[in-house]
Amino acid sequence: xxxxxxxxxxxxxxxxxxxxxxxxxxxxxxxxxxxxxxxxxxxxxxxxxxxxxxxxxxxxxxxxxxxxxxxxxxxxxxxxxxxxxxxxxxxxxxxxxxxxxxxxxxxxxxxxxxxxxxxxxxxxxxxxxxxxxxxxxxxxxxxxxxxxxxxxxxxxxxxxxxxxxxxxxxxxxxxxxxxxxxxxxxxxxxxxxxxxxxxxxxxxxxxxxxxxxxxxxxxxxxxxxxxxxxxxxxxxxxxxxxxxxxxxxxxxxxxxxxxxxxxxxxxxxxxxxxxxxx
Numbered sequence: 001x002x003x004x005x006x007x008x009x010x011x012x013x014x015x016x017x018x019x020x021x022x023x024x025x026x027x028x029x030x031x032x033x034x035x036x037x038x039x040x041x042x043x044x045x046x047x048x049x050x051x052x053x054x055x056x057x058x059x060x061x062x063x064x065x066x067x068x069x070x071x072x073x074x075x076x077x078x079x080x081x082x083x084x085x086x087x088x089x090x091x092x093x094x095x096x097x098x099x100x101x102x103x104x105x106x107x108x109x110x111x112x113x114x115x116x117x118x119x120x121x122x123x124x125x126x127x128x129x130x131x132x133x134x135x136x137x138x139x140x141x142x143x144x145x146x147x148x149x150x151x152x153x154x155x156x157x158x159x160x161x162x163x164x165x166x167x168x169x170x171x172x173x174x175x176x177x178x179x180x181x182x183x184x185x186x187x188x189x190x191x192x193x194x195x196x197x198x199x200x201x202x203x204x205x206x207x208x209x210x211x212x213x214x215x216x217x218x219x220x221x222x223x224x225x226x227x228x229x230x231x232x233x234x235x236x237x238x239x240x241x242x243x244x245x246x247x248x249x250x251x252x253x254x255x256x257x258x259x260x261x262x263x264x265x266x267x268x269x270x271x272x273x274x275x276x277x278x
Contacts, residue, residue: 001033001053003080004060006072007212011046015109018048019095024067025050026096031066032059038092040112042209049112049210051083076212085159086114086169086210086218100171101155115176115207115243116221117156117168118229119147119183122200124164135197140164142199146186154179165201165229167222173207173246177274180205180237181252184276188235204229206240227262228271241270253277 010018018041025036034054041048050072054060057075064071090110091099098110121143128136147166151158154175159167170176180203191198206224213219224240232238244254253275259268 001055002077003083004052004054004057004075005078005083005210005212005217006050006052006060006064006075007210008048008050008070008072009046010041010048010070013043013046013048015041015043015097019093019097021068021070022050022096025063028067029063032062034059034063036060036063036096038096038098040087040098040110040210042111042113044111045209047112047209074212076215076217078217082217085157087112088157088171110171112209113171113207113246114210114218114221115170115173115205115246116218116225117170117176117180117203117205118162118165118225119143119168120162120165120202120204120229122202122234127197131197139197139199142190142195143187143201146183146190150179150182150186153182167225173205173243174250174252176205176207177237177239177243177247177252180274181276184235184237200234202229202232202234203237204232204239205237205243207242207246223264224262224269227264227269231260231262231271233273237274237276239272239274241272244272 022039029036037051039048039050052060060075061071090101093099100108100110124136151168156168156170156179159169187199187201204225206221206228208221210217211220228238241257254272257270257272260271262269
């Protein structure tokens with residue numbers, strides 16, 4: 001059966017309100033052969049995301065309409081691996097709310113906010129052209145080992161390999177930045193040992209909620225992370241202003257905000273470089 005994600009604006013709603021609405025959905029969903037599986041609720045921003053199996057978008061809409069009248073602004077079909085890759089397989093409370101990993105009580109709800117990160121090996125095409133396939137294979141092997149080790153250390157999940165880098169997702173922006181610091185630090189140490197082919201990597205990080213764009217989740221957040229990565233200096237980490245704000249109060253340092261014009265974004269984007277002494 002198709003899987004859908006719906007997106008609501010629920011300004012002023014409380015966690016109890018959303019739990020009651022979900023239970024109301026469960027009470028009528030069988031009439032439409034629908035199953036509302038779970039939801040992510042960002043109370044601070046008034047945003048709600050529901051994951052539902054339904055024979056059609058209309059059937060899912062009818063359940064919300066009959067149960068409580070809180071119909072979604074958007075409802076898009078998604079692939080299970082897409083949801084799992086970005087949002088993970090966290091536990092669910094008795095009321096259907098997705099909880100943070102290792103949560104000890106129902107209060108620790110997952111808001112759905114994620115930090116998306118890209119790594120990119122600098123000059124990978126030129127390296128292949130100049131030194132051959134064996135050189136880039138060796139470089140990729142080191143890069144992948146360092147990145148995957150840092151993902152394990154910092155609670156990140158690999159979404160996909162991009163050919164000359166990795167896309168990853170984190171629940172915590174702090175963990176994403178610490179991951180980036182660890183990767184750059186380990187690669188600097190590797191290069192200091194004098195390998196035949198030193199490895200320079202740029203990293204870009206953005207943060208946001210599951211936003212629909214072109215029938216995909218995380219559309220603009222993913223695109224921003226990719227553009228930040230492309231704009232970053234070799235050996236550095238460039239983050240969006242949202243990522244820096246989410247790291248406030250932690251032992252992480254950033255340069256002063258600087259507006260940059262990124263491809264595909266009509267307005268200038270406020271960015272920060274990470275102080276890699278973190």
